[in-house]
Amino acid sequence: MPLLEVTDLRTSFHTRNGVYRAVDGVSFTLAKGETLGLVGESGSGKSVTCYSLMGLVPQPPGRIESGTAMFDGTDLLHCSPAQARTIRGKRIAMIFQDPMTSLNPYLRIADQLIEPLLIHEKISRSEALARGLAMLEAVGINDAAQRLQAYPHEFSGGMRQRVMIAMALITRPEILIADEPTTALDVTVQAQILELIKKLQQEFQMAVIFVTHDLGVVSGLCDRVQVMYAGRIVETADTRTLFRAPRHPYTQALQRSIPSLQPKGRDLYTIPGLPPDLSEFNPGCAFASRCAAVTDRCHPTAPDLLAVSPTQATACLRVQAHEI
Amino acid sequence: MSSPILQLNDVQTHFPVESGFLFRHQTGTVKAVDGITLSVQRGEVLGLVGESGCGKSTLARTIMQLVPTTAGTVLLEGRNLTAASAAELLVARRDLQMIFQDPFASLNPRLTVYATLAEPLLVHRVVPPEQVRARVVALAEKVGLSSQVLEKYPHEFSGGQRQRIAIARALALEPKVIIADEPVSALDVSIQAQxxxxxxxxxxxxxxxxxxxxxxxxxxxxxSDRIAVMYLGKIVELGPATDVIERPRHPYTQALVSAIPQLDPDLQRSKPRLVLAGDPPSPLQPPTGCAFHPRCPHVQAECRTTNPLLQVAGPQRNVACLRLNEI
Incomplete structure (x- = not known):
């Protein structure tokens, strides 16, 4: 049985300018201890998917239109706030992109770090502090005892992200949702944080949903990857298959437009056009207008995500018909 | 070799750090750019890389003379920009233009695309007023914007299109040198390629x-044709682009290259990664000797006291490392 099973999640934002279907029918499962990459460009719905699971979508203007997310017998999307509180921040934790703004600048690191423990566990402050100290050491912060008394502004970006990770993992969650945790960091620091997440994941045996726009980050970290486009999952496969033999035209195009793979001096491959406007209803495949392999069939009906091999599923009519 | 179009001689840009409320006094200096000598040939693409805070943007602003230079000279076709008057700078900037990182902040939200692109033409009186329109249309087409969008405002465009407008604006005066400060960092992969x-x-x-x-x-x-790698205000490695990436010599460049995530999952997992310990140092309290020594895997006693100079390490190749020949 999967640890988390999301079925037909639809989240939209009702604004004055219309309804934006940010997440438009997303289904996936996450196994225990698995690392799942969620890849896509801005606006593809990868962050909103995670926010929906964590109950962080502001409502209004956001609205979860349909779907279920089963975690250990509880539907995260429809459970009572009291039930949600026993799971969120304890059994499922999240870290965010910007370590500069996601810590409270007025609180000492110690107070923020042990807050989840004090809320979720019957534990004294001194015990909580001891565990906080151990956690801070586990994420590689030197002089942890002294740093506990520091304020966030005294830390660098990479150190703050380490504190965020310590805070998320202090309750030993079963799932860690990491929303672009290294995007705001320098490459050398990014490498450190990725190594840290990998190490802690093995130590704690937790599942990770890793959201990123950077395919390179995914390739070293994840067991399985899901590619999102315009609110839908267009392809999912184990990491090696996704990079070696992508089937969906969007995944292929995305990989081809990355500079490191291309010969120097020649023009980079580009995907023509722009991502679709999510406020306009589109019955067909969202990628059709930019797709090199488009046919007449692609416009009227949206393809479902169907298995094309035991480890790979693709939402493309032509791939499913074995035409490309 | 022909004379370089842009020549920097020991350029330094320092910022004073002040504190105190009633009696403000200088308590320190940030040496954002600390002695950079560099020449750029006509038609060359020079890549400048480094982590945040290494001074690469300050160097760009120093070349543009958007910040005062503390010492050294910036020569554009032999003209010394650091000693130029405001009027001389205005003339020089016809040849020297800049593209900024954030196309959401670098365009005036109250100006239409037309007004944005016409402004430099009018300020510098490049063409007679009746020809401005035709020039603007030609500029827009050059960067792939249709002439129908000229009456729109920046908020009506996506990030990639805005960056096209910013590029068109930089090209308006037909400059000889363009400095692009992280022009694609804010863009998605597919747009970045465009x-x-x-x-x-x-x-x-x-x-x-x-x-x-x-x-x-x-x-x-x-x-790029050539790449310069910066660390804490100094160039630590300089050379032909492919060479620097494929055969990095400075330990910092080696770590940077090793930190690039590889797309191939097998390669990514098998290759030994050189993960640097620690953060980039604070420019307020730079380390003594070689600025990289606290993070360097090859550090020796000498590195802590002696500041390495950029030395020749091959054809067109310069590296600032004391242990260059040993590692």
Whole structure:
């Protein structure tokens, strides 16, 4: 049985300018201890998917239109706030992109770090502090005892992200949702944080949903990857298959437009056009207008995500018909 | 070799750090750019890489004379910009233009695309007023914007299109040198490729000299002829682009290259990664000796006291490391 099973999640934002279907029918499962990459460009719905699971979508203007997310017998999307509180921040934790703004600048690191423990566990402050100290050491912060008394502004970006990770993992969650945790960091620091997440994941045996726009980050970290486009999952496969033999035209195009793979001096491959406007209803495949392999069939009906091999599923009519 | 179009001689840009409320006094100096000597040839694309805070943007602003230079000279075709008057600078900037990182902040939200592109033409009186319109239309087409969008405002465009407008604005005066400060960092991969192609194509067509600043090494490698790697205000390695990326000599460049995530999952997992310990140092309290020594895997006693100079390490190759020949 999967640890988390999301079925037909639809989240939209009702604004004055219309309804934006940010997440438009997303289904996936996450196994225990698995690392799942969620890849896509801005606006593809990868962050909103995670926010929906964590109950962080502001409502209004956001609205979860349909779907279920089963975690250990509880539907995260429809459970009572009291039930949600026993799971969120304890059994499922999240870290965010910007370590500069996601810590409270007025609180000492110690107070923020042990807050989840004090809320979720019957534990004294001194015990909580001891565990906080151990956690801070586990994420590689030197002089942890002294740093506990520091304020966030005294830390660098990479150190703050380490504190965020310590805070998320202090309750030993079963799932860690990491929303672009290294995007705001320098490459050398990014490498450190990725190594840290990998190490802690093995130590704690937790599942990770890793959201990123950077395919390179995914390739070293994840067991399985899901590619999102315009609110839908267009392809999912184990990491090696996704990079070696992508089937969906969007995944292929995305990989081809990355500079490191291309010969120097020649023009980079580009995907023509722009991502679709999510406020306009589109019955067909969202990628059709930019797709090199488009046919007449692609416009009227949206393809479902169907298995094309035991480890790979693709939402493309032509791939499913074995035409490309 | 012909004379370089842009020549920097020991350029330093320092910022005072002040504290105190009633009695403000200087308590320190940030040496954002600390002694950079560099020459750029006509038609060359020079990539400038480094982590945040290494001074690459300050160097760009120093070349543009947007910040006062503390010491050293910036020569554009032999003209010394650091000693130029405001009037002389205005003339020099016709040849020297800049593209900024954030196309959401660098365009005036109250000006239409037309007004944005016409402004430099009018300020510098490049063409008679009746020809401005035709020039603006030609500029827009050059960067792939249709003339129908000229009456729109920046908020009506996506990030990639805005960056096209910013590029068109930089090209309006037909400059000889363009400095692009992280022009694709704020863009998605597929859009990034479009803008990189556009920049490369414009450089070829107009024989532009481009200084391309980025933190993404694979992007820089793709577009540049030569790469300069900066660390804490200094250039630590300089050389032909492919050479620097494929055979990095300075330990810092080696770590940077090793930190590039590989797309191939097998390669990524098998290759030994050189993960640096620690953060980039604070420019307020730079380390003694070689600025990289606290993070360097090859550090020796000598590195802590002696500041390495940029030395010749091969054809067109310069590296600032004391242990260059040992590692």
């Amino acid at each position: 803008i990189l192609n556009l920049l490369a194509q414009l450089c070829r067509e107009m024989n532009l000299t481009l200084i391309f600043i980025a933190h993404d090494l694979s992007v820089v490698k793709h577009i």
